Amino acid sequence: MDSNSLKQFAGAIASGAVRVVDLTFTLSPDFPVIVLPPEFGQAAPVRIQQISRYDANGPAWYWNNLTFGEHTGTHFDAPIHWFTGKDLPNNAVDTLPVRDMIAPACVIDCSAQAAQDPDFLLTVPVVEEWESRHGRIPERHWVLLRTDWSKKGWRDYANLKDDGAHTPGPNAAVMRWLVEERGVIGFGTETIGTDAGQAGHLDPPYPAHHFLHGGGRYGLQCLCNLDQLPPTGAVIVAAPLKIQNGSGSPLRVLALLPAA
């Protein structure tokens, strides 16, 4: 590729010929975070503490101190997040290859199924059916699971019952298959995690985490606006914060797609 092509690309973004869609929720204190049993360590919620706002603490400037867990808001999971990926090289957000931060996406629309069943699980046949219409999932692509879950109110979004969360996600077989047979670069969801709400009861538990990170792949969760993406053809820009040995980070996720 020559520099002209890059210039053309920048021009296309500026002119709107390439559309930029924000797939990110606003990072705010009231956004649901993953809930673990209270005896485990908890993800710190997002806190925004004002340092000054053109006041006695800083007459001409406004700024805040932030605290949040690595896995809050729309966020990225690196392989080191899960035990299966703990010994891989370059497995943390500060060391993973920057070229992996820009990759195309296949968007599988399961919003109808998820509307019927909050515990909907993505399976290999569902993906194969998608492939029969849109072609085989190429290597180094993101697979994004569209469920329209991001359009729900917070309570329905978390959907916590007395036996845990009930939110859609992938089953174990499809995660293994996507990693091993399709070579995906990562898997993304609209829900609080890449795994289904009841994924602790699958074999292995939390298969998205297990297979993605064991295979050195990435996770994206709490995405929104997936309904604006075509089944294929969008390019995802997902660059996590460069946190030393970080297991993940909140980030801005952008999708680039040809304007209709």
Add this chain to the structure above:
Amino acid sequence: MTEPIVKPRRKNPLLRTRLPTSPPRARSRASHGFTRAAAEGRFMLQRCGACGTFCYPARDACPACLSADLVFADAPRRGALLSETTLHVPADVHFRERAPWRVGLVAMECGPTLVAHLHADCEEGQPVVMSFQLDKSGQAVAFAHPERETPNMADDRQWREMTADPKFRRVLVTNGRSIVGQEAVAALKAAGASIVFVGVAEPWKPFRGEDALRAIEGVQIVPLDIGDEKSVADLAADIGGKVDILVNTTEHVRAGGLLDRQGTSVVRDEIDQSYLGFVHLAQAFGPAMRMRGSDGVNSAAAWVNILSVYALVNWPAFGAYSASQAACLSLSHSLRAELRPGGVKVVNVFTGPLDIDWFQTVPPPKVAPRVVASSIVSALKRGLEDVFVGDVAEDIRQRLAANPKAIERELGA
């Protein structure tokens, strides 16, 4: 007979809010024996260790035998009203705007004569029952009650100045997710609170008792995550001007001390929820409450903290939790001093282990959440500052007074 107070009308926005004034503050150090008695709802007088004479006011030597061995001791409460005086134009600003104000001389059956504020149903020559109360400046004053209950007794104008009765007041209970919080809401409504705002953090998480809480009339659920400065400030922006009583029912209990915990995230959570939550609430709600201390029948009246009695001495089985409670206790003393110019009381309700999930493995006696709630209401109605609920709290209090080193060692055994 006391006229019942009527529910206050909405404020006339054209009128300036009356600012709080303080009754005279100066007291001798010896007199703070009465302050302690009033804070705990006890009736104590100095008693001579040599001759047994009760005396009043506080002094350094026995008026009967000149012995210096004067100690504060629980004393019989009964007396008779010798004389009464109604002040129509007091020189003091605080009392002038509350005139007419009745005071009197009470001859105690145990000996001394007290100058006392009078309940309207006390009559000259009749028996009275005495208490010490903390007035709007936090000083102990003697208060005479009629011997027997009279109609609408708690509505007496002078008595209400000494208390923080929830009747017709608007209350914020900060944590409606906890059982203690839910019991407090029910008890405060039953005590006549006109509205109870109930904070619920992370409303996307369902919780036990939610439907029952929503069903109580006059209860308004509000978003409040006290660990989040902005959440607290946002709520204060909405209702800060109409919170007359704030009940901080924060509950974040975790077992363990220092060495068996890995890392600091649990400790940090404790501090965020308990200590910083307290700071956020105080900074957001405190200034308006202090300003509204004389704002009519539903003036700002009290701030209630529920504290572990292990704030006073560390219980290593819940060592880090105890420390976070100690920090809150210290902060409460600062808040108490800072709210004093407004005449707003800070009530600390000390409890032993509660009968809740987080003390599951702790053997009884444990305090039922309902008992904590009724103690809160009772403390507000009686105008107390320090309340010890249940056997464990009372035991700790007494052992601390006797030998702090012994209890430190025994709790750490």
